Amino acid sequence: MWDQEIRQMASSHAIMASGVFMATVVPAVLVPGFSVYGTHLLWLYSVAGAVSVVNITLFWLLGVSSPTKKHTITYKVSRLVRSCLYLLLSCLFFHTVVILYGAPLLETALETFSLAVLLTSLTTLRCVCVLGPNVQAWIRVFSRHGAMSVWDTSLQMVVGCSVVGAWLGAFPIPLDWDRPWQVWPVSCSLGAVIGYLTGLVAAPAWIHWHRKHLTYKIK
């Protein structure tokens, strides 16, 4: 039914995944001494940056986000400002949640905030791209049976996978193996990125598999 859209989604997801891949490989070539564990924050920001750039470009080109009714400059600017505000708030929100989960309050604040930035770029940014800075729409998509399009379903899955990935990534921390990836926040950010990639693969596959049974309410 949505073959066209699924193909579109699969290819865009492939581009996003390769973006993550490039963000890992390119600095490894360019920056001397770069490694995912050793210079973790650098890797983290490179991935976050790459994901943001790829996401914004792709969704801008695809035009998935709900068409704006007004075309005035002020409206667009206010949308942009609101988006940035939401992203900042989401960073703070993730930071708070991670601290509630037991991250030290002050000592590793930079690492914790970097993780929050990564999570924001993996989840909130996509929400902003797909749904626009519209909290009502976000609440709709993330409540039960709230998806209204293929993109909504994929959004649910990618966001869910990223968050669950980061969540699962916290489990190895208490183990006393003394591995480099157990250092805070390596395992969580790795988990988030792996979860994100899984989501990117799983979303089109799942939608393709269930395309016969998928029905969406019209807005």
Next chain:
Amino acid sequence: MRIRSSVFACFCLILEVLGIALFLRGFFPVPIKSSFSSKSKLSDVPPEPFTGRSLNSSKVPDALFKRVVIVLIDALREDFVFGPNGRKYMPYIRHLVERGSTHSFVAKARPPTVTMPRIKALTTGSIPGFIDVVMNLNSPALLEDNLIWQAKAAGKRMVFYGDDTWVKLFPKHFMEYDGTTSFFVSDYTEVDNNVTRHLDSTLKRDDWDILILHYLGLDHIGHISGPHSSLIQPKLMEMDDILKKIHGSLILKEAEGALPYLLVLCGDHGMSETGSHGGSSEHEVNTPLVLISPAFKKKVGMEKPSTVEQVDLTPTLALGLGLPISQNSVGRLIQPVVDEASLRDQLRFLHLNGHQLSYLLKDSMPAYEKEEGYEQFRVAEKSHGNWVKLVVEGNTSEVLTNMGKKVFKQYLEALRAMSEALSKQLGKYDIYSMVVGMVLVFQSPSHGGVSGGWSLSELDILLLAGTAGHTLSLSASSFVEEEHQVWYFLLNTLCLVVFQDVCRKYFRERRANFGSLEDDDYILPSNEGDVVASPLADLGVTDAGSEKWLALATPPLTLACCRLLRSLNQTGVQWAHLPDLGHWLNSFEHKMVLSLFAALSLALIYFLVQRRCSWVSKIALALGLLGVYSYRAAVGNVVFPWQHGGGNMSKGTVEARFVYVFVLGILFTGSKDLLRSQVITADARLKSRGLWEIYSGVVLLVALLFRAHNLPVLCCCLLVQTLMAQFIWKKLHYDAAQTTIMHYWFGQAFFYFQGNSNSIATVDISVGFVGLESYVEAPAFFLTALSTYAGPLLWAAHLVCYLSSEKRSSVAVGHGCYCLALLRSVPAAAYVVLVTALRYHLFIWSVFSPKLLYESMHTLLTVAICLFFTTMEQSRRP
């Protein structure tokens, strides 16, 4: 006839407890012992090996030392003497270690690093089983062959001052003794003065051969304020002065030509970074061992002390005093001690030690002949015989010395191998009773089986996955050590998911379907019979808008509470040394803050609990909580605003008993109400009030037992319970199973918030003395168990109260009981299997066995709660 599920669950749980008890019996091995229960005798001593015609002397070599003074300082950590601070802490001893005629070692204690097993290890030379920890508080006389018995049998006169565990272990062994009790942990001056006061007169006299001093003060300081406390240095300097005095008087007494003295300084166990002990961390295991005697060579500088086993001291002392080595000793001679003796004597010592070890090996291992050490010993014995023959024949060539040295090396090798083989032997299990226990344990969960058929929400998935995940996580030793992390993590996630549910309810579904809203309105007025008071009226909230915001604020508030409590007590192993709020509050400078905190918490506790009680209980509760504060003030934890300066510390017995009176009073009123509601009138309101009163009685008791810095834990517990019950569980229509699982998770998390961990060291035994003049076993055990499991207990009690105040309470209570039983029995059963599978794991004694004890205790507690549940459910049926 069908048995109700809750009755059935109780039955299964009781069966499981029996199974675990049987399993424990098989799991904790009886320590290895020689088959003869007799003691080593002088006449049993083997003759010196000699090839050819036998005619040799079978006499024990002469003693090396005339007098021995053993100074045992409880919890003396290795770095207190040998570390960089050693020069500051114990200048005299440090000087001797560096320049005097001494030998110093790091003696490794085996876990459990608790005093009584360590004393047993030091005197018998065997390694006591883990179960000795449990018996630690109630030490019966030591019947095994031991050094003290041997010394007495050889006519040595012994004097003992210090920890009265020794006096209980060795009744009538000492010519003179004075035991001090080690239970008042808050006292660290008097205990030591009680030992030292005898010292001057004893040192003047000549009528003793062995003097043993056991100082407890350092251990107490460790328990109170940890190894970096400012109290440590003065205490260690005091110990140093005492050692200096003893050493001085020993030097004065030394007569020309007579045998030299030996002064032994040792610790029974170390002290972890938090100041407790019991586990197997480096700091708890490594103790210093300094031997001082003019018989040794003078040192020229600080050397890195070599490592020996703690049990090695036993054969060394035995041989040094010319006594037979006790039968069950697995230690081996500390060879540098006999360095100055002739080669022939040295070989003789090693031979005696080897002979004793080989006998023990024969007794404890069927295939002893295949053991590497045993063969080595046989070879060494033979060449020893040849060597002695040559010596007797008068041969004195260079070759002979070399040959002797070779024999010497062979002996050392053999001793090492045999000692290791014996230590390994310790982990023998009674597989039979373990299997029977396991089968019994498995009876219970296998009869479970959730009546499925509901569609799973995110919450259900989390609850099920979390329970399963936690059970699986128990298989990794780090996860057992850091179990609190798992629970905190799960609890946080739970709160977030609940938060999501609340958001959905108030933001989305409210607009979506009005039907459910009407349903809500319909329920509220109809339940006035069951609910004591409308939740909103209680807090003075009337309109629905603020209710919505309160409901929305509840999960974040809970999360914030959890984060706060988490940093109150650092627990576990890896991060236990990090500074936490609890230590900060307990330090002397912050006494005012602690007092303020405690007072605030008590006030809040009163506010949260009193709402549901009758006015009599309210007054009793208020007075009781005042009593709690004055008890804490009497003990010296907190101060009254009008009380300045240190003030006089007492045990606070009067205040504590004052509180006990009110606890009993409230419990009595509560149970009276309950009985009346069951027997005379089936009044739900009365019953609910009775339940809440019992609950508040328990809260009061726990408030008394909790340390002052832990009162916020209790306070947060009540706060979270109240908020969750009013705004989440009722409003969101969670069913009994979901509520039960949430209660269980909260209970587990609060167990760790209190500062508990899966190591025996964190059990706060000082609680057993609240309001008691001396140690009485039954109440002490009860109080300790109650305060340790206060978290799970309070949450389970709240569950009973909450479920029975619901509509259709009897079904809910039955269901809750069933779920609780299942929740407890599944991890316990899985853990029993895991422990069996991992019984040769490196950490089985240090990590998994304490957890097993905790699990079984918790299961026992759950049985009690489930029985209470069942009676509650029973009564509702006409």
